[in-house]
Amino acid sequence: MSKEEARFPPCFFLGLYLILITGQAISAATDREVLLQLKDHLEATNPIRRGAYARWNASDSSPCNWPGITCNDADRVTGINLAESNINGEIFPNFHLLPELTHLDLSSNTIGGSLPADLNKCSALEHLNLSANVIAGELNLAGLTNLVMLDLTSNRFNGSIRSNFPAICANLVSLNISSNSFSGDVTGCFDKCPKLEYLDLSYNLFDGYIWQGFQKLRELFVSENHLNGELSSSTFASNCALEILDLSTNNFSGTFPGSIANCSKLTSLDLRDNAFMGEVPSGIGSLSELNSLRLGNNAFDRTIPEELLNCSKLVILDFSSHDFGGDIPEIFGRFVTLDHLILYGNQYTGGIESSGILKLPDLTTLNLSKNRFSGTLPVEITTMPKIKILILAYNGFSGSIPPAVGGMARLQLLDLSYNKLTGSIPLVIGNLTSLLWLTLAGNDLTGNIPPEIGNCSSLMWLNLANNRLSGRIPPEISAIGSDPNPTFEANRREIRQVTPVSGDCLTMNRWLPASYPPFNFVYMMFTKRKCRTTWDRLLQGYAVFPICSNSSSRILSRGISGYLQLSGNRFSGGIPPEIGRMRNFSMIQLDGNRLSSRLPREIGQLPLVIFNVSSNQLSGEIPHEIGGLRCLTILDLSQNNFSGELPSSLNGLSELNKFNVSYNPWLSGMVPSTGQIATFDHDSFLGDPLINFSFWLNGGPSFGSPPAPPPPARNSSAAGGGGRWKSVLLGVFIALTLAFVGTLTRTAVRCWRRRELQALVEEERRRRNWAW
Incomplete structure (x- = not known):
């Protein structure tokens, strides 16, 4: 045997061979152990509601079949998807122990804390999605240089992003960090992102200048920041690949460059809420794919270029909030492809008919609110063939609502609020079975609510507040919103x-x-x-x-809930008990009317969150069934004539945060020292002389129990002469004196006790607010 063979015996080579062929299994076992650590981490922070990770089986030799886990051909873990898995707590700190991990999705959970520093060691990561969580702190991912997609939408990140960009830009294709609190100057951050196609910085606090020209950028969203500066003609190069551009709600200024015509693939252009001025670029007319153009709230000239009519696919045109006066320009009536025309917030005084906009064949939405239109409502609005949403609020329209409105069978939202309309609500309103919203508030309408309104089976949101409507509330109103599904399905x-x-x-x-x-x-x-x-x-x-x-x-x-707002009218009579059928309604406001009689017990059958009947003439006892409205947050019964005792069931309304029974002089009972009602101060009981705060902190009369009656007086049948009468009179005098002194003493004690209780209640309220 040679020296070399003696130094490396055959068993050594056998061992080396076994290591080489089993290395794959050892590595796989390591991945499995890391995932079991992850499972332990998640189960420790989420003891009740758990995601699919709870089914990871420790007895499995390989994790590759576990839910949410992806492996490569070598059985190495490359992907973890725990989106929507009810995860709380902080991010697991050991993802870097999975060296082949390329995809990590923890989106749509409630993960908090800050990013662990070790996440930077996941050098193989290509896709990282942490969106829709509550992660806070500054961003530090500069080590993830292989990232292709990064999504941090809807978290609580803050601070600058400069330490990350352009450090991780080399391979980045998609970046979404919208809806956070990032700040600082972003000028130049993305100049070295050669592959970037999708960039969303919207809804942050960024400033600076974003645009230096991106060769491959297809979608750019930077809305609701503090970006500024002017866009030069070189902004949009000849090879512009943009399909969506959203610069809305920033501080951009100057003229908008006509070179936007180079972006021939553009489908959506949103420039709203900036300080652009001058002419609307005629080059926009070259954008044959454009379907949405939003120019509202800038300082563009009134003249609209004829070239824009060449946008043959344009369906949404927003030219709102420009303070234009006079008549609506007739060019708007020539955009025959439009289905949404938004002209609110101008100073138009006429031209609704002459402009031709009421004859646009495909128009489904027309918003002319907040202008200066006057006179009667043009009956031509009722002939629009496809109109679904019609908003004419905040103008000066007068006269009555035309009966022809009953022929607008496709109408889903009608807003005529805050005009000067008079007359009654037309009976034909009952023909609008697709109507979801009807808003007529703030006019001068009179007469009754027509019973035919009950035919509006889709009507979920009805607002007739602040008119001069009168008469009884029709029982038929309980049928509104009973079956909105056909409209929703359409x-x-x-x-x-x-x-x-x-x-x-x-x-x-x-x-x-x-x-x-x-x-x-x-x-x-x-x-x-x-x-x-x-x-x-x-x-x-x-x-x-x-x-x-x-x-x-x-x-x-999960569901859709509606509301009924009839406040500030002159309705009289009782509230119809049929109101208990309105099972799809969570808010009912009937305050500021002349309603009388008892409050129907059927109210307790509704899923109410807000119930307001203040400033009426309602009487009788407060139904104890109201105490069953466990989701009620606001209950206002003030300024009525309710009598009897406060029902003890009210103390179980654990969600109640506003409660008022003031100025019901016949209402009686004790306010408890504990429970939900005890959290409200004396302002909730002003003008209720028969209401008392209980004055025993431990024990004492329960909620709703009246004070104990005084002991009966002794019966004396003795007759006698003048001396006896003098004794009787003296006794009466002494008794009255003692009673007066006793009353003063009890009043003083009660006041002292009430102040002491109120102090304790206020301390409890402060404690709860601090805890919340």
Whole structure:
């Protein structure tokens, strides 16, 4: 045996051979162990609701068949998909122990904390999706130089992105970091991204200048930032590949370059809410694929180039908020392909008929709100063949609503609010069986609500507030919104998605007010894109937020809920008990009328979140069934004539955050020292002299129990002479004196106790607010 053979015996070569052929299995086992660590991490932070990772079986020799796991031919883990897996807590810190990992999707969970530093070691990662979580802190992914797709949409990231870009730009094709709180100057960040095709920076706080020319860019979204500067003619090169360009809601200024004509593939151009000025570029007319042109709220000239008529596929034209006066230009009536025309927020005074816009053959949406139109409503609006959404709010229209409106069979939204309309609601309104929204608030309408309105089976959102309507609320109103599904299904069958009538949430707020749950919590976070998505889903009958589907047990489900707003009119008589059939309604506001009689117990059958009947003349006891409305957040019964005791069931309304029974002088009972009602201060009971706060902190009268009666006086049958009468009179005098002194003492004690209780209640409210 040679020296070399002695130094390396055959067993050594056998061992080396075994290592080489089993290395693959050892590596696979390592991947399996890392995934089991991941499973332990996820189960520790998510003890109740768990995703598919809970089915990962530790007894399996290979993880490649586990749900959400992808492997390559060598059985190495290359992909992890845990999207929508109910994951809380922070990101697992050891993904870098999977050296072949190229795809990681943790989107649509509630992952928090910040990005772990070790994520930078995942050098093989090509696709990383962390969108729709609550991850915060600054972005630090500079080590992921092989990324092709990065999606961080809808998180809580902040700070600058400069340490990441252009560091990870070499292979990047798609980047979406929208809907965060990123800030800082982005000038030059993406100049060295040669493969970038999709870039979305919208809904952040970026400033600087974005455009230096991207060779392959197809879609660019930078809306709702603080970007600025002018766009030069060299912005759009001859090889422009853009298909979608959204520069809306920034600080761009100057004239918009006509070189946009080089972007021959452009389908959508959104320049709204900037400071562009001068002529609308005639080069836009060269964009034969353009279907959406939004120019609203700039300072463009009034003249619209004839060349734009060459855009033969244009279906959406937004020329809103330019303060144009006079008549609507007749050129708008020649865009024969339009199905959405948005001209709100100008100063137009006429031209509705002469411009020809009412004869556009395919128009489904017309928004002329916030102009200066006056006179009677042109009857020609009722002849528009395909109109579905008609908004004429905030003008000066007068006269009556034309009866011919009953022939608009396809109408789904009619908004005539805040004009000067008079007369009654036409009976033919009952013909509009596809109507989802009817908004006539803020006019001078009189007369009754026609019973025929009950035929509007799709009508989910009815607002007749602040008119002079009178008479009884017809029982037939309970049938509105009873079957909106045919309308929703018809919208779902549309090939093209239903587009909102405007891009701002303020307009949507008029139809879904901030007081209408759950929008009171989310409007402040809504972006234009989210408003568009929300609006589209509503028109198609898809749920946006969970709603209360069972009033007694607070079961939340996905569905569509409506509202009934009749506030500020002159309705009289009782509330019809048939109102209990309105099972699709979560908000009913009848305040500021002359309603009388008892509140029907059937109210307790509704999935209400808001119920307001204040400033009426309702009487009788408050139905205890209201205490079964477990989702109720606002209950206002103030300024009525309710009597009897406060029902104890109200104390179980655990979601209640606004409660008012003030100025019901015949209402009695004790306000408890514990429970939900105890969290409301004295302002909820002003003008209720028979209402008392309980004054025992431990024990004492229960909620709804009256104070104990005074002990009966002793019976004395003795007769006698003057001395005895003097004794009796003296006794009466002493008794009255003692009673007066006792009353003063008890009043003082009660006041002291009430102040002490109120202090405790206020401390409890502060504690709850702090905890929330």
